Amino acid sequence: MMTGEVVLGVDGLRMRYGATDVLQDVSFEARRGEVLVLLGPNGAGKTTTIEILEGFRGRSAGEVSVLGTDPAYGDERWRSRLGVVLQSWRDHGNWRVQELLAHFGTYYAPYATAAVPRPWDAAELIDAVGLTAQAGQKIKTLSGGQRRRLDVAIGIVGRPEVLFLDEPTVGFDPAARYEFHQLVRELEGTVLLTTHDLDEASKLADRILILAGGRIIATGTPAELSRQIAAEDEVRWSRDGEHFALSTADSTAFVRELFGQYGEAIADLEVRRASLEDAYLQLIREAA
Numbered sequence: 001m002m003t004g005e006v007v008l009g010v011d012g013l014r015m016r017y018g019a020t021d022v023l024q025d026v027s028f029e030a031r032r033g034e035v036l037v038l039l040g041p042n043g044a045g046k047t048t049t050i051e052i053l054e055g056f057r058g059r060s061a062g063e064v065s066v067l068g069t070d071p072a073y074g075d076e077r078w079r080s081r082l083g084v085v086l087q088s089w090r091d092h093g094n095w096r097v098q099e100l101l102a103h104f105g106t107y108y109a110p111y112a113t114a115a116v117p118r119p120w121d122a123a124e125l126i127d128a129v130g131l132t133a134q135a136g137q138k139i140k141t142l143s144g145g146q147r148r149r150l151d152v153a154i155g156i157v158g159r160p161e162v163l164f165l166d167e168p169t170v171g172f173d174p175a176a177r178y179e180f181h182q183l184v185r186e187l188e189g190t191v192l193l194t195t196h197d198l199d200e201a202s203k204l205a206d207r208i209l210i211l212a213g214g215r216i217i218a219t220g221t222p223a224e225l226s227r228q229i230a231a232e233d234e235v236r237w238s239r240d241g242e243h244f245a246l247s248t249a250d251s252t253a254f255v256r257e258l259f260g261q262y263g264e265a266i267a268d269l270e271v272r273r274a275s276l277e278d279a280y281l282q283l284i285r286e287a288a
């Protein structure tokens, strides 16, 4: 149980476009330092939720508080404590990577404190997001994944207390993704991120919120969500060149039995435990 200060508070949030509620009665909290991952199918309302918290979008009803302030009335000082990674950065194509980060950094300098030096030093930050080789390159010459790394750097240059990331790792190669996960784990602030990558969600999330049809249909740690459904483990093996697969509630007992009976004739053994993906797909199906 986390006991830190509540930095994101959402209670009864509703968003209506015309006659359609795209968010209805969404409520959740995040405490200082927590990493919250918002999962859900296309059109579930993830971006809408994030944009309301960022203060970029109004809302139809409900209470929202970010660092103690209603985002609809957040001022510059409040905004300086947030980090935002939106869709890919397209402006400033002629600027060089280091130049652009230093430029955005100056915005945060007035908000530096003894405990939190702001902005993050541009060269150090470039290193942290793995863009050192591109530091002097013009932004329009970056690859898709390099641009996304720059987006992340822009989001954290002010050392935010709360960081919002909307699908941050789209287009990342596996190494960039791994480095990004390391970086997020090292950040001290509270993080709210959306992704469609369930493996990423289970690696990063202290808590997952599953949004479907504008409602939160489940919340918990990745392990709690996986256990929430009564899925069975899947065991695969081969014997004398023939392949077998079976679902069982107790894969350990089954495998013990299997080896007891056939010993060295067993090959290619695989045991797959019920995963977050199984839980997610079942929850989404039930909600639909």
Ligand SMILES: Nc1ncnc2c1ncn2[C@@H]1O[C@H](COP(=O)(O)OP(=O)(O)OP(=O)(O)O)[C@@H](O)[C@H]1O
Pocket: 017, 022, 040, 041, 042, 043, 044, 045, 046, 047, 048, 049
């Ligand atoms: N300005 C708008 N006017 C009307 N409907 C909108 C508007 N913006 C978003 N919507 C609708 O609200 C719903 C939620 O959209 P949102 O972008 O929040 O979904 P999402 O969960 O982020 O989806 P994705 O995974 O595809 O990014 C969608 O049905 C979308 O069509």
